[in-house]
Amino acid sequence: MALSLDSLARAQFTACRTQPNYFLPKSSTHFELKFNSNINFRRRGALVVNSNGGVLSSIAEKKEGSRNVTEKKEGTNLDNELTVVMKFGGSSVATAERMKEVAALIRAFPEERPVVVLSAMGKTTNKLLAAGEKAVNCGAFKIDEIEELVFIKDLHVRTLDELGIDISTVSGLLTRLEQLLTAIAMMKELTPRSRDYLVSFGECMSTRIFTAYLNKIGIKARQYDAFDMGIITTDDFTNADILEATYPAVAKRLYEDWIKEPAIPIVTGFLGKGWKLGAITTLGRGGSDLTATTIGKALGLREIQVWKDVDGVLTCDPNIHPAAKPVPHLTFEEAAELAYFGAQVLHPQSMKPASESDIPVRVKNSYNPQAPGTIITKERDLSKAVLTSIVLKSNITMLDIVSTRMLGQHGFLAKVFSIFNDLRISVDSVATSEVSVSVTLDPKKLPCDDLIREESELDHLVEELEKIAVVNLLQKRSIISLIGNVERSSLILEKAFSVLRNNGVNVQMISQGASKVNISLVVDDSKAKQCVQALHSAFFENEESYFPSENGHL
Numbered sequence: 336m337a338l339s340l341d342s343l344a345r346a347q348f349t350a351c352r353t354q355p356n357y358f359l360p361k362s363s364t365h366f367e368l369k370f371n372s373n374i375n376f377r378r379r380g381a382l383v384v385n386s387n388g389g390v391l392s393s394i395a396e397k398k399e400g401s402r403n404v405t406e407k408k409e410g411t412n413l414d415n416e417l418t419v420v421m422k423f424g425g426s427s428v429a430t431a432e433r434m435k436e437v438a439a440l441i442r443a444f445p446e447e448r449p450v451v452v453l454s455a456m457g458k459t460t461n462k463l464l465a466a467g468e469k470a471v472n473c474g475a476f477k478i479d480e481i482e483e484l485v486f487i488k489d490l491h492v493r494t495l496d497e498l499g500i501d502i503s504t505v506s507g508l509l510t511r512l513e514q515l516l517t518a519i520a521m522m523k524e525l526t527p528r529s530r531d532y533l534v535s536f537g538e539c540m541s542t543r544i545f546t547a548y549l550n551k552i553g554i555k556a557r558q559y560d561a562f563d564m565g566i567i568t569t570d571d572f573t574n575a576d577i578l579e580a581t582y583p584a585v586a587k588r589l590y591e592d593w594i595k596e597p598a599i600p601i602v603t604g605f606l607g608k609g610w611k612l613g614a615i616t617t618l619g620r621g622g623s624d625l626t627a628t629t630i631g632k633a634l635g636l637r638e639i640q641v642w643k644d645v646d647g648v649l650t651c652d653p654n655i656h657p658a659a660k661p662v663p664h665l666t667f668e669e670a671a672e673l674a675y676f677g678a679q680v681l682h683p684q685s686m687k688p689a690s691e692s693d694i695p696v697r698v699k700n701s702y703n704p705q706a707p708g709t710i711i712t713k714e715r716d717l718s719k720a721v722l723t724s725i726v727l728k729s730n731i732t733m734l735d736i737v738s739t740r741m742l743g744q745h746g747f748l749a750k751v752f753s754i755f756n757d758l759r760i761s762v763d764s765v766a767t768s769e770v771s772v773s774v775t776l777d778p779k780k781l782p783c784d785d786l787i788r789e790e791s792e793l794d795h796l797v798e799e800l801e802k803i804a805v806v807n808l809l810q811k812r813s814i815i816s817l818i819g820n821v822e823r824s825s826l827i828l829e830k831a832f833s834v835l836r837n838n839g840v841n842v843q844m845i846s847q848g849a850s851k852v853n854i855s856l857v858v859d860d861s862k863a864k865q866c867v868q869a870l871h872s873a874f875f876e877n878e879e880s881y882f883p884s885e886n887g888h889l
């Protein structure tokens with residue numbers, strides 16, 4: 336039977352979306368997939384699939400009210416199906432001009448049928464948050480004087496005007512935004528739930544504008560609000576997690592609409608719907624990357640592209656060191672570690688759906704589409720790799736916890752971590768000996784949302800730990816993470832320590848993750864940027880003088 340692995344995968348993909356009960360060879364080149372309705376699909380029937388996984392014909396019985404309706408289709412071919420996700424961040428859609436360029440980019444790949452995920456225009460999310468904070472104190476009659484609200488209105492109205500689109504596309508949303516800010520002003524309170532609702536206006540507006548523009552220039556597009564499309568999350572406002580139910584729900588919605596009438600889906604990034612409360616949630620700052628990989632996994636697409644304003648993932652943050660250069664290839668593990676340890680370029684959770692479904696992620700520059708970007712896959716050739724990237728996370732807190740009991744006392748670490756667990760505080764890096772443990776934590780991730788409560792949360796943590804240990808709290812520290820091939824950790828450490836010594840910097844903690852791609856060094860905040868610059872020069876700018884000969888010696 337002539338069925339390649341690739342086409343089998345495609346056929347099985349068809350099958351899984353239609354909940355098949357049978358998967359039968361019909362002839363030497365054709366297969367029949369029979370499926371039964373489930374509660375959601377409310378239909379049953381069969382597809383005849385050719386050896387390329389293309390659907391040659393389908394017959395389906397659907398329930399419409401109490402009636403059974405039979406639908407027959409000939410020649411619907413999966414070759415016309417959605418192929419990639421293209422996510423464009425705020426910087427890529429910051430102005431009308433940028434939106435035109437993104438539309439041109441979509442046009443430039445006629446062989447792709449993308450699902451497009453958009454963030455809010457430019458810095459809209461920050462402006463919305465600032466407007467919300469101001470509304471709490473300014474009084475309901477002064478809402479229209481809030482500078483950030485004026486800016487947001489201007490930006491969106493001007494963009495519509497420049498794209499030649501009717502203002503009605505977002506006027507309803509702008510009115511509701513003003514009403515929401517008035518309500519916040521009256522309540523004198525901005526809760527995490529209302530904060531998520533507030534920031535959702537950014538993505539709701541950008542996607543509506545862009546969809547209208549694509550349709551205007553003759554590219555059929557359909558707008559989706561993620562929270563009405565099946566992106567289902569926990570109810571953790573401002574930092575919700577995607578739930579498994581999302582995948583079939585999103586696949587069903589996009590697939591069914593596409594079959595009815597193909598149109599490029601334009602989806603709001605960053606947003607979801609809390610499963611218990613049914614309210615709008617957000618996935619944490621930069622969460623549109625996660626929306627993109629989630630949709631990629633839900634549809635089993637060929638590739639997930641995240642389009643940014645840099646030439647890919649770089650060897651360090653270009654704002655810290657302008658000599659940063661693109662990293663051509665990363666593994667999911669490296670990218671996840673890099674994001675988790677603070678590289679703003681990718682959302683910390685965004686690699687998970689991509690790696691679970693083994694879909695390559697490509698990071699590209701929408702300002703420079705010719706640049707090859709970074710490709711992120713399950714594996715890569717690490718034989719020549721030493722260091723991949725340097726990541727800085729500033730303003731972290733370090734705790735030195737030394738047991739007050741005798742050496743060899745068991746249960747010390749368990750007690751320490753049960754205190755963290757009880758207080759719902761997560762730690763980033765850990766270094767231990769038998770009687771002491773040093774940990775770092777990000778004060779911004781403490782389960783509280785203002786500085787005063789942050790301090791009291793830390794005091795409480797120290798009080799609890801002091802019941803079993805002597806505790807030294809060290810604030811204003813930075814973690815420098817060296818992401819690379821930890822099989823060559825001796826080489827990395829030798830060089831790193833010599834650079835730091837030359838710069839007069841003492842390392843206060845070192846931790847090498849079990850994931851084997853990351854070595855973390857803790858230094859004083861005040862010296863951290865200088866260290867990253869020096870390390871970058873040593874590892875990436877003077878490779879000749881630095882990198883080892885075949886046998887790994889310097």
Ligand SMILES: Nc1ncnc2c1ncn2[C@@H]1O[C@H](COP(=O)(O)OP(=O)(O)O)[C@@H](O)[C@H]1O
Nearest residue numbers: 424425426643644645648649651652678679680
């Ligand atoms: N290692 C890194 N590689 C690339 N960009 C980085 C890195 N660290 C920090 N950045 C910053 O991340 C920005 C891109 O991320 P982000 O602003 O979230 O993009 P977008 O909004 O377009 O999705 C870059 O402009 C750059 O300033």
Ligand SMILES: N[C@@H](CC(=O)OP(=O)(O)O)C(=O)O
Nearest residue numbers: 424425454460620621622623
């Ligand atoms: N607009 C949201 C979500 C997002 O992903 O944005 P960006 O892609 O511009 O980082 C934010 O600013 O957090």
